[in-house]
Amino acid sequence: MTDGRTPVLLLTGLPDSGQDALAARLPEGAAALRHAPAPHDHHHGPAGDGCPACQSAGPLAHALRSLALERVRAARPLPLVLLALDDGAPAESAARTLSDDPFLAARYRPAATLCLLDAEAAHDQLDSDLRLPALVRRADRLVLRGAAQLDAEWLRYLRNRLLALNPAAAILDEAEALAV
Numbered sequence: 001m002t003d004g005r006t007p008v009l010l011l012t013g014l015p016d017s018g019q020d021a022l023a024a025r026l027p028e029g030a031a032a033l034r035h036a037p038a039p040h041d042h043h044h045g046p047a048g049d050g051c052p053a054c055q056s057a058g059p060l061a062h063a064l065r066s067l068a069l070e071r072v073r074a075a076r077p078l079p080l081v082l083l084a085l086d087d088g089a090p091a092e093s094a095a096r097t098l099s100d101d102p103f104l105a106a107r108y109r110p111a112a113t114l115c116l117l118d119a120e121a122a123h124d125q126l127d128s129d130l131r132l133p134a135l136v137r138r139a140d141r142l143v144l145r146g147a148a149q150l151d152a153e154w155l156r157y158l159r160n161r162l163l164a165l166n167p168a169a170a171i172l173d174e175a176e177a178l179a180v
Contacts, residue, residue, distance in 0.1 A: 006068075007111035007180040008081045008098060010091035012135045014125060017116045018145040019084040022174060029079050030178075031067055035060045035094060036086035060097050061104060068107045080180060081108065088131035090138060111180050115139035115169075119147040122158055126165075136165045143177040 011019055023032035064081075071078045083094055091113040098108050115135045118125070122144070125132050136142060142162050147155055159171050 003109065005107055005109040006078045006081055008083055008108050009111055009178065009180070010094050010113045011082055011084045011116060012089065012091050012113065012139065013116035014088055014129060014132055014135075015086070017118050018174075019116060021145065022116060022143070022177060023082055023084065025174060025178060026082055027079060027178070029077060030082065031078060031080075032082045032084065033060075033063055033067070034084045034086060035063070036089070058097070060094060061101055064098070064104050064108060068103075080111075080178070082178070088129070088135060090135065092138070112140040113138060114141045114143050114177060116143045116145060116177075117162075119144040119150055119155070119158065123161070126161065133165055136162060136169070139166060139169050141177065142166065142169045142171045143174060144171065145174055147173050 011022065013019060019034075026032055060083075067078070067081070085091060085094060091110075095110045095113070098104050098110050115132075115138075117132070117136075122132075126136075144155075144158070150158070162169070162171060
């Protein structure tokens with residue numbers, strides 16, 4: 001049962017993993033936003049890293065507020081938001097922005113964290129980029145782009161490797177990824 005808030009899918013992955021291609025599959029009326037945590041000049045690291053001031057006043061909160069207000073003015077429902085996080089950014093800070101800001105929390109709910117992987121390159125990327133195993137461990141859904149083109153034995157090996165990193169994650173293809 002839905003609570004009336006718009007579900008937000010938090011999409012993580014390495015650069016060039018196919019986030020734009022997945023966004024092109026969004027249902028009618030849904031919105032895609034891209035968020036890249038940026039450095040800022042007060043006491044700590046990138047914006048959105050947990051600083052309440054950065055989360056409520058940052059570009060992500062502003063974009064989500066603007067989207068909500070635009071839809072209210074146009075009297076158009078917003079069935080889904082796909083929030084693509086750039087540069088291998090983890091989803092936790094974006095989820096905190098959604099839950100800690102009262103305006104956003106009343107309108108949006110984090111539905112799932114997706115990690116998008118290029119099925120053909122994933123094996124090598126898991127070894128060469130330490131961000132990817134961390135993203136896989138934190139995701140609710142692992143989305144394999146291009147899995148249909150892989151040999152069944154190779155795909156089985158990749159699935160087993162991903163499940164070893166995150167046994168609770170659902171492993172899906174692109175067509176199943178956007179279900180809420």
